[in-house]
Amino acid sequence: MSLLEDLIKFPVRLMQTGFAMAGTALHSAQTAIETVLDVRPANVTAAPFDGPPDLDHALSDLANRAARIVYFMPHDAEALPDAFRNLFAAARSSFRFADLTDIRNLTLPLRLPFALGTLLTDAGQRALEGMDAIGSPRYLEFIAYAFQIFSEFPVYVTLEYRALIERQQQWLKEHPEDAATRKDLGRALSKVGRFAEAVEHLNRAAADDLTLRSSALHEAGVALFFSGQYAEAADSESKALAANNENARARYWLWLAAQKLGGYPAAIPAAHHMEMKTGHAKATVVYEDIAERVGLDKTSGGRSIVVFDYNNDGLLDVAIACAHGGTSLYRNNGNGTFSDVSVESGLYHGVNGFGMAAGDYNNSGYPSLCIVRMGFFGGMIELWRNNGDGTFTDVSVESGISAWAPSFTCSWVDYDCDGKLDLFVCTNVGGVFDRKVQHKLYRNNGDGTFTDVAQQGGIIAPFGAIGHSWGDYDNDGYPDLFISNALGRPILFHNNGDGSFTDVTAQAGLDVPALAFNAQWCDIDNDGWLDVIQYTWSVHEDTIHSMRTGETPRFGHPTRVFRNNRDGTFSVISPELGLTECWGSMSGNAADINNDGYLDIVLGNGGPLMDRNEPMVILENDGTRFRNVTFSAGLPIMGKGHGINCADLFGDGRLIILCSTGGAYPGDLLTTSVFSPNRRPGNYLAVLLTGTKSNRGAVGARLKLVAGGREQHRVINGGSNFGCLPPQQHFGLGALEHVESLEVWWPSGAREHFTDLPVNTRVRITEGEGIWTTDPALTSPA
């Protein structure tokens, strides 16, 4: 850290404090006025088809629309009249709620300054928090990126891109010399899959404006790559490098094209080559993609992946949320194949899903699904109850969880240990100027309904978050909540066991900013105390730096492992574990994929933009360090990894890696990949728990297995990492042929101890019965 950076940080901290204080004061004043006038902002429980329902939402909507207008307008004074017309139309749309015959709306001018003040202080706090995470040198670039994402998603998800493209085409007819707009048009065409037209415009923009030449040629190379013209893509990226040798993205995409071509074409100068320094450590397992062979290939644009046993037949089934269609449900046929039962199940009607988690909230033996949507925009939170007959019913409204919120992840947790699963929905912001929709902790009332107790319990967060994870870090019997804020410091809420939570982030030593997506509690060092992994999302230049050097760039944030110090504090141990590379991890999962007794890590990487394709990464853990074995494990470059799941789908001890791929734009679609190890890499034991006093799925249960004198610890997780891991716990045993003991710590507080367990099978344990029963492999290998 340089003196300059310290000097920058000081006023930033001061400003953060100032914004926080001003924000608190303005919020208090606004609340008081609104309470007196009986005009408190509405909880948005349904999709806002008629526009924002109140002043707060209207101001946010207008600010976001204004940002979009500025983002999309040509950089030319002649575009101003149109921009003002659009702004006027936006104001009318945002404020259509204002019924001037309602006398309370006459107070709008009085409330407006406070609403505007809180909007700006909220946005200001987020902006400053982001600077800590990104680092000041790249901050402006990141802000521009954020504006792009938040401006474009609403336009693309509503299919209004055609109007946008036509508008740009019309402008260029009248202003053919505007290379910047031409480049924007080229990128827009690329995003919708019109690659040939995109290349034409991008090449022309590159020729017309030398300041845009390198970036436009790079984008043209990306469009050529997506259209399968790899030699032309390589040529375009090489020209981009010739125009600017520092264009790291061009160098990386040239490397990607060269991989497709089997090496760099002879005409590409050696100075433009890139060596991939990572991913070549020797893998213990080699994979092949079996998605088509086993029938898990019917979903495009997949997001979360849930592995669960929806029909309670003992076999693991798969559900995949789909950004552009209905939720897919695949039934395990027990013969190494799956059947698509999306329609029969009713889940087909759960359209545009993003995050998803399975939980048996009514203790029926049949897990239900929560679906959340579009964490960069907004969508309905839905609960689909499993009817136990192969069908699901949308019970969002009658259960009381129906709400409109931007969210990427949700999970099931029995936070009050009453034997009934509660539901947590982690919310983000849906626009640069959105108000933060508070996270939701829905307490299970036991009668099929839920009550949001998040704020009452003290779960109040100022910033948007993408991921989270529940885990009992202090072993007091109550699960605690780690929230992975999208931009800034994570938050650790300690569960006080009485329905309240305390923010202990700073005292726990977790007060370390980063840009991060998901998180996962797991016992990485097998000491009986849960550690937490935060899957960080790095800017593209940082990931390219790591690929080229195998090292951490300045300001870089590699995957973070916070080791539990067993005293309520945590230490970052990523460097000691060899986790030094930066990736754009949108999802991740820790599982013992090579059955050696140590948790490995699988990362689903990438980013929303078209030029952000990255490999899915496998980090094998040998008990001391992680080694990147991606390429030697036979994994191809993937694209954009969303849901990552690891599950013994066929009951033969091989953990299959499932990965949803594909991006947000129409031109960037892929189907789900399913990677199977070519052999079982070691012995294993799978354990399936059924709670009786505890919740039936035993979510939150802890397991300690001892084999060969060595402990392994697991926790049953109710979802979060863009999906939900299978209920059964998988222990790798290497060459060991005997398990000395297994201890189960149930969420109810009961503990049970078992000895002399077999290997290479699944055992079932029901709470309170004191026995285990074998449940041999039920299916044939794929």
Place this chain on the structure above:
Amino acid sequence: MMVKNMGEKQEIGNPLPAFSLPMLDGSGQRNPESFLENKRGALIVFWSGVCSHCLRYDQYFNEFTTRYPDLGFSSIASRLNETRAEMTSSVRDRHLTFPILLDEGGKVARLWYSQQTPRCYLLGPQRELLYRGAIDNFRMPIDPEYRAWLDPAIESFLKGEPIARPETASFGCAIETAYYKLPGQL
């Protein structure tokens, strides 16, 4: 309120439900039999003039009946809130010559369990379902990783051979989503 159609998804080999829809060009009502008459089968595609995926296949659809004279062809426009004027302008600007049926309210899309455009249904002479899914794996034909899905199915059918892969994923834009009902975002 969307009509939900549950638990009756048509299996490969079974007839698809009948329908009768008006043509976009005002030339009257059509049903699947209109396209099966004197043909060995027909291809029905759920389509949208706004969908950028459909745009990729303009030429393919325009030339379909020339390429496969033994098959009938029609598209069905079911996308929520897509206006007749938008579709007509797409037809004019893109020189589309294939038939377009108007499925206002998306009833046929729901009846046939179609959620994305373009989604293809290859029918036999008795309206039986032979193939359902995408045209290809959404790569460009020049891409070494390109895989056609629909054409091999058609060719197998025309040769009287079993279709090796009668169902594939759908790539494309949603036909019906809450996002189309929101106020315009631009």
